[in-house]
Amino acid sequence: MASAVRLRGDFDADRLRALARGAKDGPQARRRLALAAIYGGTPRSKAVRIGGATLQIVRDWVLRFNAHGPNGLLDRKAPGPASLMQDAHRTALARIVEEGPIAAVHGVVRWWIVDLCQWLFDAFRLSVSETTMSRELRKMGYRKLSARPRHHAQQDGEIEVFKKISPRGWRRSAAKKASTPTA
Known part of the structure; x- marks a missing residue:
């Protein structure tokens, strides 16, 4: 049976638990708590239950944590297939x-x-x-653009002549005189 991968020495259980409390990402916090349990001396089989994973996955977390620190426990976007175009x-x-x-x-x-x-x-x-x-x-910097259609007989300056000047929509009404009662 292979020996367990050791955790890096610049962290301890308390520091990792504090980082787990401040984590905004739930799965990352769960992973940090599982590793904090390992730092605290808990067997990896119990850390598996804390993390909700298998022994192999916890081992992968340890490797990611050793390589990239606590931020290495964030979910990463899958790279996807390589581009066909060279x-x-x-x-x-x-x-x-x-x-x-x-x-x-x-x-x-x-x-x-x-x-x-x-x-x-x-x-x-x-x-x-x-x-x-x-x-x-x-x-590559290209965008799907089409030229705006333009009538073949359209001439420069004709648009300005065609525009109508509309009166202002809101005007102050004329002052009303006080009505005098009629008897």
Whole structure:
């Protein structure tokens, strides 16, 4: 049977319990209390019950605590899968977005996300979803923008002529004269 992993020496049970009291994250406080029990001499099998985990998980907590201190016991976001797109793909994508589509070559007059996904597949045999393409474009600093439509016959200055000047909505009413009683 392997020996238990030792806890780091710069903490003790009282200090870890105090940190657990001040923790805003419930699971982190529970982990700190389980490790404080180990510092206090409690067998790890009882610390497992305090932490609500298994021996292997408590061992993982000890390793995280030894490496990163009390903040190492916070829940971390899972890293997820690595990106399919490499820097070479991003560089080529930025170049083609900046140049814009050529209608005769690309078959479109402006880029849509689905068109960029198809271009990436045609150029690199790399298949990504529209969501992934949108996320990658946002990371590269691009935003989904469309030009506001403008009528072909619209001339500069015509808009100002067309605008109507409306009277002010609220005006002070004329002063009323005191009514005189009629008999």
